[in-house]
Amino acid sequence: MTDQLRLMAVHAHPDDESSKGAATMAKYVSEGVDVLVVTCTGGERGSILNPKLQGDAYIEEHIHEVRKKEMDEAREILGVEQEWLGYVDSGLPEGDPLPPLPEGCFGLADVDEAAGRLVRSIRAFRPQVITTYDENGGYPHPDHIMTHKISVLAFEAATDKEKYPEDEFGPVWEPQKLYYNQGFNKQRTVALHEALLARGHESPYGDWLKRWAEADHKERELTTHIPCADFYEIRxxxxxxxxxxxxxxxxxxxxxxxxxxxxxxxxxxxxxxxRVDTSLPESDLFAGIRDNA
Structure with a gap:
């Protein structure tokens, strides 16, 4: 363990880092923590969701370059480091039945090979804490689910010099804690929904809550609440x-x-x-680590 605290956030696409845990990252950057975002794909198959930019021929033709430039700007705003894992976006399959994923995409990558790329990043950056998605991907996008798979594997495999030899993947490193992002949780959504209605505002969350009710949405355990409201504007x-x-x-x-x-x-x-002792609930991703750093 060194004196410097380091946080790695593993995400599927450019923009995921800014919609999931961005205020947390900005908070830790302000405290002097080194933060690295690993972006698994280039977001090449993402739809243009901003109505003002839909139909722009240049953007449609150069979407990969555009999204890379957007990521560069977001990285500067958050104050984080960022690297690409090098995979191609799978796109979100739609229809019934669902169409097959495109050949060569991240969702069809060999899990061990993809985890190896992440192992190399973990060993080079040496984070004590890693954040990623749960087994449902946060939502069932194939790239999010693959991000979960390789993150969980790489968390353990970063110490495995037999499977991922040090001469190829770098000296072994043992990250201490692994977290799933759970920012889109029901407790938060209900609290904001009710507060908006009580103050006479319209709420954007009515349809969310209705869909969750119809789907019998099950809540995850929220073990860790990071106070970061001062960084919402940066987010x-x-x-x-x-x-x-x-x-x-x-x-x-x-x-x-x-x-x-x-x-x-x-x-x-x-x-x-x-791999460290900590008491739940937490208010710090580095709980149990700071005293040893």
């Missing part, structure tokens, strides 16, 4: 940097900032693996 600015993916007039930005800070001033995580 939103980073998200807006992904201009092809975010409608600035959409639901992401319909909750007034003062209500967000008052009603739900934290981002949530689920601790799934820990």
């Amino acid at each position: 939103d600015k980073a998200l807006l940097a992904h201009a092809t993916q975010i409608d600035p007039d959409g639901g992401w930005f319909r909750v007034p900032m003062d209500i967000q800070r008052e009603v739900w001033p934290t981002e949530e995580y689920e601790l799934v693996k820990s």
